[in-house]
Structure formats: structure tokens, C-alpha cells
Amino acid sequence: MSRIGWVSRIPFNRTAALDLIDNMVPYLRWQSNTAWLKNPPAEYVKRVQPAHDVWGELDKIRRKTETESYPNELTQKAHDGHFSYKPDIVRIFRWARPIPLVSVSDDGLNLPKTHMYTDILEEAFFNGTTPSPITKINGRNAHEYLEDFAQYGRLQDRDALYNSLFYNLAAIPAVSFGTGIGAFAGDGWGKYVRSPNKARVMVPFSGITDASTRHSSMESRSPTSYEPSEMDPVQPPGYPPLIEGDHGSDFGGYFLDRNHTDTAVLALHAFVSDWDHVEQFQQRRSRFIEDALAGDKKRLIIDLSSNGGGTALQPYDVYKKLFPNAIDHALARRFRAFESTDLIGRKYSKVSEGVSRNIIDGEQNETLYDLQLDYGAQYSNLIRPNLWDNLMPYKAGIWIHGTRNQTYPPNTTQPFANDDIVVITDGHCSSACTTFAELLRQRQGIRFVSIGGCPREGLIQAVGGVKGGPVVTGKHIREYVKTTIRDLSSSPWEEEALRKSQLGEYLREIPFDRLCINFMDDWRDEDLGVLDYPLQFHVEDTDCRILYTKEMVLDVTAIWKAVADIAWGGKACFAGGLSYNEKKKEDLRTPRAADIEWSEKVRIWRDGRKAEDYPLDNQADYGEREVNADAFAYP
Numbered sequence: 001m002s003r004i005g006w007v008s009r010i011p012f013n014r015t016a017a018l019d020l021i022d023n024m025v026p027y028l029r030w031q032s033n034t035a036w037l038k039n040p041p042a043e044y045v046k047r048v049q050p051a052h053d054v055w056g057e058l059d060k061i062r063r064k065t066e067t068e069s070y071p072n073e074l075t076q077k078a079h080d081g082h083f084s085y086k087p088d089i090v091r092i093f094r095w096a097r098p099i100p101l102v103s104v105s106d107d108g109l110n111l112p113k114t115h116m117y118t119d120i121l122e123e124a125f126f127n128g129t130t131p132s133p134i135t136k137i138n139g140r141n142a143h144e145y146l147e148d149f150a151q152y153g154r155l156q157d158r159d160a161l162y163n164s165l166f167y168n169l170a171a172i173p174a175v176s177f178g179t180g181i182g183a184f185a186g187d188g189w190g191k192y193v194r195s196p197n198k199a200r201v202m203v204p205f206s207g208i209t210d211a212s213t214r215h216s217s218m219e220s221r222s223p224t225s226y227e228p229s230e231m232d233p234v235q236p237p238g239y240p241p242l243i244e245g246d247h248g249s250d251f252g253g254y255f256l257d258r259n260h261t262d263t264a265v266l267a268l269h270a271f272v273s274d275w276d277h278v279e280q281f282q283q284r285r286s287r288f289i290e291d292a293l294a295g296d297k298k299r300l301i302i303d304l305s306s307n308g309g310g311t312a313l314q315p316y317d318v319y320k321k322l323f324p325n326a327i328d329h330a331l332a333r334r335f336r337a338f339e340s341t342d343l344i345g346r347k348y349s350k351v352s353e354g355v356s357r358n359i360i361d362g363e364q365n366e367t368l369y370d371l372q373l374d375y376g377a378q379y380s381n382l383i384r385p386n387l388w389d390n391l392m393p394y395k396a397g398i399w400i401h402g403t404r405n406q407t408y409p410p411n412t413t414q415p416f417a418n419d420d421i422v423v424i425t426d427g428h429c430s431s432a433c434t435t436f437a438e439l440l441r442q443r444q445g446i447r448f449v450s451i452g453g454c455p456r457e458g459l460i461q462a463v464g465g466v467k468g469g470p471v472v473t474g475k476h477i478r479e480y481v482k483t484t485i486r487d488l489s490s491s492p493w494e495e496e497a498l499r500k501s502q503l504g505e506y507l508r509e510i511p512f513d514r515l516c517i518n519f520m521d522d523w524r525d526e527d528l529g530v531l532d533y534p535l536q537f538h539v540e541d542t543d544c545r546i547l548y549t550k551e552m553v554l555d556v557t558a559i560w561k562a563v564a565d566i567a568w569g570g571k572a573c574f575a576g577g578l579s580y581n582e583k584k585k586e587d588l589r590t591p592r593a594a595d596i597e598w599s600e601k602v603r604i605w606r607d608g609r610k611a612e613d614y615p616l617d618n619q620a621d622y623g624e625r626e627v628n629a630d631a632f633a634y635p
Contacts (some may be wrong), residue, residue, distance in 0.1 A: 005254040017065045021058065024085070026505040027474050028054065028382070030517045032336050035377050036533050037078055044537045047155055048253065052077045052468030066477050079156040080536070081308075081430045081466035082518035091217035100167035100616055101134070101146075102302050103452065107545035108562070108574065111455045112547050114142050115396040116168045118616065120550055125611040143455050156536075159453035160427025160464025163612050167450075169556045170305035170426065172615075173252065175234040201454025202235045237557050237614040240602050244288035250310070251280060254290030255295065256560060257602040264292035267303040268318070268463050271432040278315035286321055286401075289415050295594065299568060301560050302440075305451075309431025312470050313396035314385055319439045320401040322415065324408045331535065332382035332528065333469040333520040339502040341380075344480050353572070382523065422567040422578070423448045423462075424559065425542070430465025434522070447578050450542035451552075459575045464540035467535040469520030477517070481506040555606065 005487070019311075028034075031054065038053045045051060057077070075083050082143035103112040113133035137145040150161035151430060206429070244253035254265040266288065269593065277304035292300070300322075315589060316328060387400045399406045423446055429437055440446040441462075453460040481503050521534035544566060552560040565571040567578050 013515070013627040014274050018062065020498055021062050021065060021516050023505075023508050024058070024515070026340065026502065027477060027515055027517065029338055029340065030057070030336060030472060030477060030519055032084055032334075032468065032518050032521045033080065033534060033536055037080075040537050041539075043539045047281065047539050048537075049079045052079075054078060069522045079154060080468065080518055081156075082468050082471040082516055084154065085515045089402075090439065101522070102166050102553045103162070103455065104547060104550050104553060105574075106549075108547050108549050109113075111457075112452070113455070114146065117490050117553070117614075120553060121614060125609075143149070147454060152350075155428060155430070155465050156467075157180075157427055157461045157464030159450075159460040162454045163452040164327060164608065165426060167553060168306060168426065169236060169238040169553065170267075170269070172305070173239065210229050214487055236527070236608075238554055240557055240605055243291055245283050245634055251288075253283055253285075253291070254368045254557075254560075255297065255598055256557060256564065257595075257599035260561055261591045262297055263299045263301060263560070263568075264288075264295075264297040265301045265303060265560050267305075267308055268433075268436075270310045271314040271318075271436065275397055278314075282317060282398050282401075285318060289321060293415055296592070298416075299564065300416045300422075301563055301567075302421065302423045302446075303556075303560070304429050304433055304437065306428045307433040308428065308465070309433050310431055311396060312435070313385060313387075313392070313400065315432050315436035315439065316385065317396070317398060317400045320387075320403075323419070323444060324402055324412045324414055326414075326439075327443055328387055328402070328443045329384050330525055331435060331522045332384050332525065333522055334379045334382050335469075335520045337378040338379050340481070340506075343498065343501060343503055347484045348362070351488055379521075382528070383520075383609060418444050418446060422563055423447050424563050425450050425462045426452055427464030428459060429591045431461045431468070431471070434463050434465065434467045438522075438524065438535070442526065447544070447567065448542045449544045449546060449566065449573070449578070451546050451559060452548050453545065457575065459541040459545050461540060467522055467538065468518040472517050472519040474515035474517070478506050541576070543576055544578050545575040547574050554609070557602070 034054045038051055038056070040049075040051055054075075054386050075085050100117040101114055102117050104120070105112045115131045115133055119128070119131035123131055135144045136142055146165055147158065148164060150158070150165050153164050154159045155161045155164060239252065240254055240257075242252055243255055245251050245267075250268070250270045252267040252269070254267065255261070256263045256265065266285075319326070320328060389395065390404050392399055392403070402408055413568055420443075421442060423437070425437075425448060427450060437448075441448060448462040450462045451462050453486050458596075485498045485503060485507075489498060498504070518536075521536065524538070527535075546559075546562055546566070549558065552562070562571075566573055
């Protein structure tokens with residue numbers, strides 16, 4: 001059997017499906033923003049995504065399941081990167097289209113056109129003819145097809161979703177799963193190109209002879225019987241030599257060359273690190289800032305492209321390193337309050353009585369469960385992180401800069417002036433990245449430049465991913481419940497009472513390990529008491545928009561130099577603009593001997609690039625596991 005038909009023939013077990021749906025209900029109560037998803041602000045609907053009634057859709061799915069004809073996309077349509085469920089059936093294969101595309105402007109001024117990335121490589125490295133744009137995909141207008149296709153992604157902003165379809169140098173050190181597209185037809189010269197889709201096999205197939213036996217194996221196995229293997233980080237193409245960091249890590253520190261030798265670049269690919277190396281990464285990020293100052297770098301570009309987020313507290317550490325005297329918060333959080341969270345919270349609070357964890361004053365010592373009614377639902381009081389928490393090393397793996405053993409001396413000056421910092425994003429900034437962006441933009445007024453987007457005029461959003469608080473998995477929720485009932489009960493009678501409460505609904509052993517919930521909403525400090533919706537539903541344009549050019553999809557320094565020329569050289573944006581100081585426009589220092597030496601090193605790297613340095617599929621080789629199929633490669 002070929003193509004997607006194999007998957008579609010796996011038998012549908014109506015009883016099991018109904019059981020699954022009913023047992024999702026208690027977990028979905030934890031999702032913080034269902035009320036606003038159902039009735040979002042008008043500007044959000046106009047520019048970002050339509051309303052989505054999670055509970056209404058779940059009820060519709062249940063009714064359809066009873067007749068064995070049902071829709072899907074319960075969580076995906078929310079476009080909340082923290083809200084997802086991956087049942088076994090969608091984990092058998094990961095679909096991919098092996099020919100990546102890029103969306104580039106001829107000169108940075110004209111609207112971008114879609115090209116095959118292989119044509120860009122051909123022109124750059126083999127003196128090929130000027131690439132012609134793709135005009136149709138699967139018989140449709142290419143731009144319309146791609147914009148519609150992008151909606152299968154989990155980012156919320158349409159421009160960020162559009163960017164996520166294309167080959168992106170920043171996605172490779174970020175260890176993102178590939179989103180290259182094939183199966184398209186037609187380009188500017190009338191050439192017709194056909195490419196088969198591929199499927200990466202993610203589960204063992206030993207003993208599987210047909211769709212029915214695959215179904216049986218899924219129902220009988222334990223939920224943790226297989227996991228995809230970890231992939232070795234690859235050296236990212238198009239990136240210059242590093243000053244600090246390592247390829248495949250969460251960050252890289254770089255110095256620009258030639259006429260931009262006064263500029264350093266901190267590329268933050270994520271805010272998550274291997275727990276055993278968190279302290280090391282903190283030290284290396286700090287060392288890069290110190291190296292930049294020692295090298296007389298006056299300006300800093302922070303690159304947040306393809307930053308999917310990470311641990312909630314690391315953004316504060318980077319922020320406090322750059323702004324040692326700044327207010328350390330820009331957001332507050334709260335969660336849905338209902339019987340389950342109340343019971344769990346009470347038992348955990350009871351067991352921790354007498355344990356000194358926080359240094360707080362009376363004004364801050366508010367009751368967490370002082371319930372607030374909003375949009376017909378109850379919520380906890382607002383919460384902000386206490387960066388001096390005694391348990392911070394257990395929460396973040398480090399002491400945050402400016403606290404405890406990371407305290408600064410009095411009158412410490414920040415390493416770069418606010419006007420000498422600029423941020424570049426491609427819209428794929430989510431979760432913890434949103435926290436960092438809020439700190440920079442709301443507290444410090446740092447300017448943002450965003451790149452790419454749909455082929456139309458105007459500005460785009462700088463942050464296009466989930467803008468919610470911490471994520472919690474179904475597995476963790478069940479662990480909280482089991483601990484509350486079995487370990488924190490004061491007597492057998494209390495344990496029995498808890499089992500009969502709402503907590504008993506979580507004790508069914510249906511595997512929800514791959515269910516993720518956005519546990520808390522983020523609320524901007526300045527919005528409190530002013531707006532009635534959380535940050536997730538804000539629509540906020542970047543300051544300046546630029547477009548990808550051919551050079552930029554081959555050499556990331558071309559992006560950074562374009563940003564520097566706009567921020568400190570007075571050059572124009574494609575849309576919007578950055579205010580700049582005319583004195584600073586001319587304030588380019590004479591390159592030192594070390595700058596000249598570094599520029600020569602970068603030149604050697606640039607001249608030595610080869611087409612084969614740019615993997616067309618940044619995943620492992622498919623080898624014998626290749627399967628032809630029609631499918632979507634979710635961005």
C-alpha cells in the first residue's frame with residue numbers, strides 16, 4: 001500500500017475514541033485561555049487568527065465520533081504553541097518535503113518571491129542562471145497556497161507562520177525539525193518540477209504487516225515504549241566563526257567584520273539548556289559580553305530568530321546581565337482556578353508550611369488563591385517570579401544575575417547603552433522568548449527589527465509565537481494528582497475523599513503524556529486594570545521590517561549588517577523605521593589590528609563556503625526508511 005492511504009486504513013475504534021475524548025476533559029480545564037480563544041479581541045481576529053471554541057469543538061468531535069465521522073484539529077486551530085496533543089496515529093511518521101523553498105526580495109525593496117533553494121545555491125556557487133520564481137504550487141497561486149499551508153503551523157502570527165515554511169539558517173543551530181517543502185509545480189520559466197514527499201519513520205515496525213496490526217500494537221504498548229533518538233547537532237551553514245558558544249547550543253556569540261567591527265552579535269537560539277550545563281552556559285554568555293567589551297565593541301545585536309523559548313527563568317538571567325540596575329519584571333501570570341487546582345494547591349501548601357523559601361515583604365505577601373472572575377471563569381491572583389527565591393538553583397539551575405552570589409557591586413554600569421542595542425526576529429519568538437522580548441521592549445524601549453513575512457506591504461509583528469506562561473504536560477498533571485492523593489493525604493479517610501473528588505477523574509491510565517497545556521496567562525504590567533485580555537491576544541507591530549535577500553539566506557552576517565546599517569547608519573527599512581542619532585551615524589571607530597585580523601578570518605570562512613555545506617534536509621538521512629506519501633510538513 002502506498003502513500004497516505006496506509007495510515008488512513010488503520011481501524012477506527014469508536015469506544016476507545018470516546019473514552020479518550022471524555023478523559024481529556026479534566027486536563028483541558030487547565031488550559032488558561034479558552035475563554036479568550038472563543039471570544040478574542042477584534043484586532044486579533046482581523047490580523048492574527050479567527051475565534052476558536054475549544055469546548056465547543058470538543059463537543060462536536062464527540063458527537064461526530066459517535067457516528068464514526070469526525071473532524072480533527074482541536075488544539076492546532078488554537079495556534080497556541082503550548083497547547084497540543086499528539087496521539088499515537090500521528091507519531092508513526094513525520095512527513096517532510098525534501099526540496100526547501102526560500103522567499104527572497106531581489107533588492108530588499110521589492111516584495112519577495114518564492115524560489116527553490118537549490119536554484120539559489122546553483123547561482124551562488126556554480127555560476128548558474130538567475131533563478132526564476134515559483135508561480136504555482138499544486139496548480140494554485142504560489143503565495144496563496146503557501147499562506148494557506150502555513151496555517152497548519154502552531155505559531156499564531158500569519159507572517160511568522162509564513163516564514164516558518166522556508167529554509168532558515170537560524171533554524172539549524174536552533175535544532176528545529178525541518179520544514180522544507182516539495183511537491184510543487186511550475187516556476188517563472190514554465191518548468192514543471194515534481195518531487196515526492198517523504199516520511200521519517202518514528203516507531204519500530206517489527207512484526208507490523210498491515211494497518212490493523214499497527215493499530216493493535218499501539219493499543220497494547222505502554223506509552224513510553226519508544227522515543228525518537230537524539231540527533232547530533234550539525235554545524236550550521238551560513239554562520240561565521242564563533243567567539244563564544246558552540247554549534248548546536250542555545251546561543252552563539254559573534255563579532256562582525258569589515259565596516260562593522262564595532263558590533264557584536266548575541267544569537268539566542270533558545271532559553272533552554274541541558275540541565276547539567278546550565279551554569280556553564282550562563283558563564284559562557286557572560287564571558288561573551290565581557291569579551292565584547294574587551295574588544296571595544298560599542299554595539300550589540302540580539303538575534304532571536306527561530307527562538308522557540310525554553311525554561312521560564314533564563315530570560316531574566318540574560319536580561320539582568322545586560323541591564324543590571326533595571327526593574328526585573330514586565331509581566332504577571334495567573335492560572336485557571338477550579339476544584340483540582342484548589343485541592344492540589346492546598347495539600348502542597350500544607351506540607352510546605354514552615355519552610356522559608358521567599359524573601360518578600362508584606363505588600364507582596366498576597367493570597368494566591370484570592371479568586372478573580374473574568375470572562376466567566378475563575379483565576380488565581382497575579383504572580384510574578386521572585387528572582388531571590390531560595391530554591392532558584394532548583395528552579396533555574398543557577399542563581400540569576402543580580403541576586404545572591406551573582407550580586408553586582410554598587411553603581412554597576414550596563415555593558416551597552418539602550419540606543420546601542422537592537423533586536424532582530426523572524427517572528428518565531430515563543431514562550432520564554434516572549435518574556436525576554438517584553439523585558440527588552442516594555443522596560444528598556446529596545447528597538448526591534450523583523451525580517452520576512454508574507455509578500456505584502458506594511459509592518460509585521462516581532463513576536464509571532466505563543467505569548468503564554470509555563471507549559472504543563474498531562475503526565476505532570478497526573479503526577480501532581482497522584483502525589484496529592486497518595487502521599488499528601490493525612491489519613492485513609494482523606495485519601496478516599498480525594499479519590500471521590502474531581503481529582504479522581506485523572507486516575508484513569510489513558511496515556512496523556514503527549515498532551516501539553518498552557519497553564520498560565522501572561523499579563524503585561526501596564527495593561528493591568530486597563531485591558532481585559534492577556535498578552536497572547538495582543539497585536540503589536542515591530543519597529544522596522546526588512547526583507548530577506550538571496551545573500552541573507554546564504555550568509556547570516558548579511559542580515560546582521562543590514563540591521564546595523566539601519567540602526568546606526570541611517571538606512572531605510574522596507575516598512576517602519578528606527579530613530580537614530582546623527583552623531584552616532586558617523587561614530588565609526590577606526591578598525592584596530594585585532595579587527596583587521598578578525599575580518600580576514602571571516603573573509604577566509606566566507607570564501608571557503610561550498611554548496612554542500614547547506615543541507616537540504618537538516619534531519620538525519622532517511623536511508624532505507626524512505627516512504628512516498630502525500631502529506632503536510634507542519635511548520
